[in-house]
Amino acid sequence: MGRALIRPIVIMGAMYAFLKFVLPNIPGSAEIPASLIILYLLLTLSGIIIFETLSAESKDAFWGPMQRFLTGENIGGLQPLRYGILVLFPVLVGWQTYNATAPSDSPPAENRVIHPAPPGEYTGLANPVPKTPENIMQGKGFYAAFCSPCHGANFDGKGPAARGYNPPPANFADPTTIAMLQESYLFWRIKKGGVGLPIEGMPWKSAMPRWELELPDEWIWKIIMGEYDGAHQTPRTWE
């Protein structure tokens, strides 16, 4: 195979290695999606083809070996490889076509947003109930009565009523739940419940009651205090 062919192969390989292994490790960068890598490689290939076909000599040097390989003239020991590629190409095209056209057997994918954005009126509300030991204790009492059947006596989302619910009740001990949220967010979620979620939260699946129909606001604020204290978490604040 001529040098004119080795150079593009080396350039394509180096470009792939750069995009896949070097670029993501540059500070401030990130992993590049496969689709973007393919796009960059196609651009590189286009550049190589334009460059290699600028003159008649370079064009012959570039396409010549490929033509000889495909027609099988004077390629000696590469003949089995040629037959292999000629068989493999239609098989790959058939396989890709099958994958693209075969009907899916899987249930629809569900991309549920666990913490969707709250309505504007529920952002930045401060808890109006003083954080006294009595109020926290009272909040824990309300929590035990109303919330613990699902969210668990240990605030871990593993209450006795939790097992059948999908999505599962939130685990407050997990640092990615209430520790990432403001008290006003919890106030919204407790007050409006599952049916108050926006569409990206898939409200039709949530078993969370709409507690505003049953509990006064003051109890809800106390429950929030009890939850944070019991789960050993602190609310997120905007300093």
Add this chain to the structure above:
Amino acid sequence: MNPEMLTKWLIRWGGTAAMIAVLTAGAGDGVAQESVAVRAALVTGTLPLDDPNAAAWNNAAPAVFPMSPQVHWPERIQQVTVQDLTVRALHDGTQIAVLLEYADPTEDPDDAAAIEFMVGDKKAHFAHGQPMLLVEGGPVNIWYWKSKDNKGVDLWAKGFGTLRPHEHQDVKAKGEYANGKWRVVFSRSLATDHPDEDAQITPGQFINIAFAVWDGRKDDAGQVIEKGSQKAVSSWWYFRAEPPPDYSGYVYAGVAAVLALGFQFVLIRKLKEGQSA
């Protein structure tokens, strides 16, 4: 690679892969993968429309769903008898039969079970399609069976307090109790003439399904414990009547492979013509 080397290579890498598979399987918390969908297999023979113990059910793949006490709205309940529900389904392209199976230590006249579907294109809340605040929801179609009546009731609801039987009753149901287990079969035609009130089942299409079970046992005062909203419920899961086998993917793949082969043939012939010119 000679055969001896190949054997050693297979043993080494095959063994490593098997170890990784065992270790990753053990990394879970020991809970079996729960089902996400009921798949009604397409059968050619007679459907067991009113026979919960028919041999045909042995060929239907079971799906198991965990159940919870209903806590979404009052009256709530904290504990329920039925913890898991096994569901099987079969269809023949016209009729569908769904078998619910669950453990219940006692046979009571008030034992009951239900299947819920969404009606139409809009999503419905799993609790009787109750209105959602930010999303416009649709109604639900409920297929209900009670031990003492031992028949199906076709119901419709869109929110609490709206549950009512259909004027047209399309659902059949029959339950049989044996060895501490209820087996209840529900049946209906896949499609009905009332798409605004009934769930329509199209083979190949996934739709949502949910379940409810009432253990009709009584407390010491003679009151039924699980009744009305005090029941075991499931979340929404998926249901699909399997479509007839579709071989079109193979046909498209064959056509594409032949076209690719033809392309190669033409390309090489053109290249050879160019070389000889």
